[in-house]
Structure formats: structure tokens, C-alpha cells
Amino acid sequence: MKLHVWDVNLKIRLIGEGLFNLLFWMYFPFITVYFSEALGKQTAGMLMSIPPLISILGSMVGGSLADLISDKARRQVFATFTTAHNIGAVLGPALGAFFFFQYRSELLWTCTIVMLFYTVAIFLRIRESMPGTSQKVSLHAVSTSIKEQWKGYGVIFQDKIFVLYILAGVFSIITIMQLDLYLAIYITQHVPSQSLHTWKDVIDLLVDGARRDLGPDSF
Secondary structure (H helix, E strand, O other): OOHHHOOHHHHHHHHHHHHHHHHHHHHHHHHHHHHHHHHOHHHHHHHHOHHHHHHHHHHHHOOOOHHHOOOOOHHHHHHHHHHHHHHHHHHHHHHHHHHHHHOHHHHHHHHHHHHHHHHHHHHHHOOOOOOOOOOOOOHHHHHHHHHHHHHHHHHHOOOHHHHHHHHHHHHHHHHHHHHHHHHHHHHHHHOOOOOOOOHHHHHHHHHHHHHHHHOHHHO
16 A cells, blocks of 8 residues: 555654654653753652653544555554654654754754644544544534543453453553653763763774784784
8 A cells, every 4th residue: 555545644644643753752751851950850750750641541532543444454554653653763862862952942842833733734634534424523522432432441441351461561661661761860860971982992993903813913
């Protein structure tokens, strides 16, 4: 399934989520250090617990892509979205290490403006794709949909094995996030600044390697 034949909903979400992940990882790993220095570690910890909670709530009420994709193309589309997320997670911290500390205000304002445009695009261009559903969605319909979803989660949580699986996933993510959020604080406070290698060290290594290969009499 070629990208140019994708539904408009998919294209907007791919571009928006790709930019969101890139910009998110440009400031998220470093803003914990900033908050800990400006507000203290306890306050920083409380503030950094808010984004994951919002993400959980958003994923619970968010829509699915399944009604826009054929069974044959579903794997490719989801793989494309996953690749976009991974690219953001890799490039974001590398770019943020420079922009966050050199142009913090500009970076955060850029993130805000881009996400504002993404939100406007969602409201203006994203359409209801579920077959047999009206394009006009009222506030009452949204409220009813959320209530029905919560009832569905009630049924899911009756499965004890599945609940244990969910809890295991939650606690594993908590453990992983500890490294993402607090390892930077530990490094900045306990690891002294140091250079990885100097040019003199590199030249000495090259000379030592050449001596071993050619013999000490060659120098």
C-alpha cells in the first residue's frame, strides 16, 4: 500500500504523530533536569507523572486505524507508524541535547505552535471513518461513546489473567521510565564533565597500533 494512496486521516496522523514524537523527545528527557534544578526533585517528579497519565487517558478514548485499512495492508501501515515513532525517539534526544540548552524558549514555542497546527488539522480535516456513522458528532454522542468505552473496560477487567497482564505492563513501563527521567539527573549531579578522547589519545593509539603491526624498529 503506497503512501500516496493512503486515506487523508492516515496521512495527517502519520505526519502529526511523527512530528509530535520528534519534538516530544527533544525536550522530555532534559526537562526533568531543568525542573529538578528550578523546583526541586519532589516537585519535578510530580510534574513528570502528569504526561504519562494523560497519555493513558488519551489512549483509552482514542480512535483506531483499523476501519481505514484493509487486512492485507494493515501490517505495513502500523509498521510505518511504529517507524515514525522510533525515528522521533532516536533523533529527538540527539537534537534536543543542543536545542534545549541553547534555545530552550524557541524549542518549546516551536513545539506549541506545531501541536496547535496539528490540533487544528484534526478538527478541520479528520473525518469520522467508521462505516454507518454520521460525520457530524455532537457533544452528547461523544459523552455516550466515552461511557460505552468505560463499560467495555469494565468487562475487560473482569478477566483476572488479562488484568495481571496489564498490571505487569504498567509496572514494567514505570521501571523503564525511571531510567528515562532520572538517569539524566543522576549524570548531571554525580558524573563530572570529561572528554571521551583527545586528539593526543587518538594519535597515541594509532602509533601504538602501527608499532605492533610493523615492529618497533620502524619508528
